[in-house]
Amino acid sequence: MKIVIIGSGNVATVLGRKIKTAGHRVLQVYSRNLVNAKQLADELDCTPVNEWQMIYPEAEVYLIALRDEAIFEASDMWIPQKGLVLHTAGAVSKDILKNCSGNYGVLYPLQSLRKEKKNYRHIPLLIDGNTADTLALIEDFAYTISSSVQKANDEYRLKLHLAAVCVSNFTNHLYALSATYCEKENISFNLLKPLIEETAMRLQDYDPRIVQTGPAIRNDQETIEKHLHLLQNYPQLQHIYKIITMSIQQ
Amino acid sequence: MKIVIIGSGNVATVLGRKIKTAGHRVLQVYSRNLVNAKQLADELDCTPVNEWQMIYPEAEVYLIALRDEAIFEASDMWIPQKGLVLHTAGAVSKDILKNCSGNYGVLYPLQSLRKEKKNYRHIPLLIDGNTADTLALIEDFAYTISSSVQKANDEYRLKLHLAAVCVSNFTNHLYALSATYCEKENISFNLLKPLIEETAMRLQDYDPRIVQTGPAIRNDQETIEKHLHLLQNYPQLQHIYKIITMSIQQ
Numbered sequence: 334m335k336i337v338i339i340g341s342g343n344v345a346t347v348l349g350r351k352i353k354t355a356g357h358r359v360l361q362v363y364s365r366n367l368v369n370a371k372q373l374a375d376e377l378d379c380t381p382v383n384e385w386q387m388i389y390p391e392a393e394v395y396l397i398a399l400r401d402e403a404i405f406e407a408s409d410m411w412i413p414q415k416g417l418v419l420h421t422a423g424a425v426s427k428d429i430l431k432n433c434s435g436n437y438g439v440l441y442p443l444q445s446l447r448k449e450k451k452n453y454r455h456i457p458l459l460i461d462g463n464t465a466d467t468l469a470l471i472e473d474f475a476y477t478i479s480s481s482v483q484k485a486n487d488e489y490r491l492k493l494h495l496a497a498v499c500v501s502n503f504t505n506h507l508y509a510l511s512a513t514y515c516e517k518e519n520i521s522f523n524l525l526k527p528l529i530e531e532t533a534m535r536l537q538d539y540d541p542r543i544v545q546t547g548p549a550i551r552n553d554q555e556t557i558e559k560h561l562h563l564l565q566n567y568p569q570l571q572h573i574y575k576i577i578t579m580s581i582q583q
Numbered sequence: 584m585k586i587v588i589i590g591s592g593n594v595a596t597v598l599g600r601k602i603k604t605a606g607h608r609v610l611q612v613y614s615r616n617l618v619n620a621k622q623l624a625d626e627l628d629c630t631p632v633n634e635w636q637m638i639y640p641e642a643e644v645y646l647i648a649l650r651d652e653a654i655f656e657a658s659d660m661w662i663p664q665k666g667l668v669l670h671t672a673g674a675v676s677k678d679i680l681k682n683c684s685g686n687y688g689v690l691y692p693l694q695s696l697r698k699e700k701k702n703y704r705h706i707p708l709l710i711d712g713n714t715a716d717t718l719a720l721i722e723d724f725a726y727t728i729s730s731s732v733q734k735a736n737d738e739y740r741l742k743l744h745l746a747a748v749c750v751s752n753f754t755n756h757l758y759a760l761s762a763t764y765c766e767k768e769n770i771s772f773n774l775l776k777p778l779i780e781e782t783a784m785r786l787q788d789y790d791p792r793i794v795q796t797g798p799a800i801r802n803d804q805e806t807i808e809k810h811l812h813l814l815q816n817y818p819q820l821q822h823i824y825k826i827i828t829m830s831i832q833q
Contacts, residue, residue: 401803424803496764496765498810499760499764500779500782505795522746528707532783533779534783545759547751549752550752563745574749577756
């Protein structure tokens with residue numbers, strides 16, 4: 334299919350590569366910033382543009398991979414007339430696109446995407462469309478770039494987005510606070526990486542609710558007190574330690 | 584070396600297997616519960632015992648892999664006279680063992696160990712000993728069962744134990760609360776697993792502090808409000824959501 338990619342960030346870049354690898358033809362990359370547009374366009378062997386009115390009207394798919402606020406702007410500024418218009422956001426209704434085209438929907442990658450990383454294997458795609466026909470078209474398109482495709486309406490997608498925030502953004506924040514703690518205490522954060530991996534990978538075999546361990550679930554108040562004492566100079570992590578420990582103990 | 588393993592739980596079992604595979608001779612497995620002792624002893628091809636006075640005095644290493652409180656009990660109840668006595672706990676001082684033997688120390692596996700899992704590849708071992716000679720002996724022993732061995736005194740080990748709680752027990756609790764949320768909302772927790780894995784695995788390439796994403800760091804208050812509304816029937820997760828969101832925004 335003939336595709337225009339709107340955006341040049343992590344999602345645009347990773348999905349753009351998948352789309353090209355799948356054999357589709359990327360016509361253009363749009364970005365407000367021409368340098369960014371050019372960088373991705375060069376990689377995808379197509380034309381960079383930085384003005385809405387320069388976007389070709391003849392593409393079959395317009396993939397909007399922008400920040401949430403920018404999707405609103407795009408849907409105001411630009412009407413492709415025909416073609417399928419998709420956004421890639423977890424927490425934005427598909428209907429934001431209803432004035433853009435008669436065929437619109439969502440292709441939300443439930444994955445943490447970084448443009449520096451070239452070889453993503455598992456990118457689950459959650460899809461939605463404004464009509465059954467449109468959804469069928471989006472499904473066919475989605476399967477060309479991922480083997481994991483699931484239909485998800487606005488509500489279902491928002492719920493998964495929330496869960497994704499909890500298991501990814503929040504765990505990453507725990508990693509980040511711990512990395513700062515280790516750095517300041519001169520202990521090696523690297524030593525923790527095998528444990529972090531194991532904790533994530535064991536979900537393939539275990540329900541997380543049956544493998545909870547640690548001082549909180551053992552009600553090991555002595556260790557908890559030692560830990561809180563060590564965290565006296567780390568109020569953010571200390572507060573989170575208390576709250577999650579109480580939550581585990583409930 | 585000739586080893587006695589004291590304990591029959593996850594740590595005793597996984598380290599027992601590593602010790603046997605490394606070519607050491609396990610003489611006995613002690614557990615208060617003879618059925619548990621026998622199960623591990625059968626696997627390690629040795630004798631089960633459930634009374635302290637039945638433990639052979641001629642072993643070279645006594646590995647105490649018990650819950651923290653039980654280490655205290657063991658160190659009170661039992662004096663092996665000679666031989667190296669090790670415990671495996673992150674938050675317990677080595678000196679709890681000072682009445683057990685002239686040679687004692689710690690072999691703390693910084694990993695989440697489950698007896699059902701047979702093939703652990705990365706088990707970093709943190710070691711400590713009461714004298715330089717003892718520590719050298721423990722180091723030699725540790726390297727026979729792991730390629731990742733690091734010396735860590737009580738204070739260093741406790742700090743790493745604290746960080747381990749944050750990156751493993753706490754992240755697992757986030758997985759657990761999210762699994763319950765998904766179950767009750769009829770959404771698929773399985774769809775989140777590739778994201779969870781990626782979030783952990785990308786630490787190989789990125790400092791977690793530079794890859795923080797999500798509505799909190801974007802100050803996307805609209806999405807945060809939507810999420811908090813969805814969590815109104817999940818007060819534990821809603822409270823943690825608020826606390827971690829505020830922490831990310833700081």
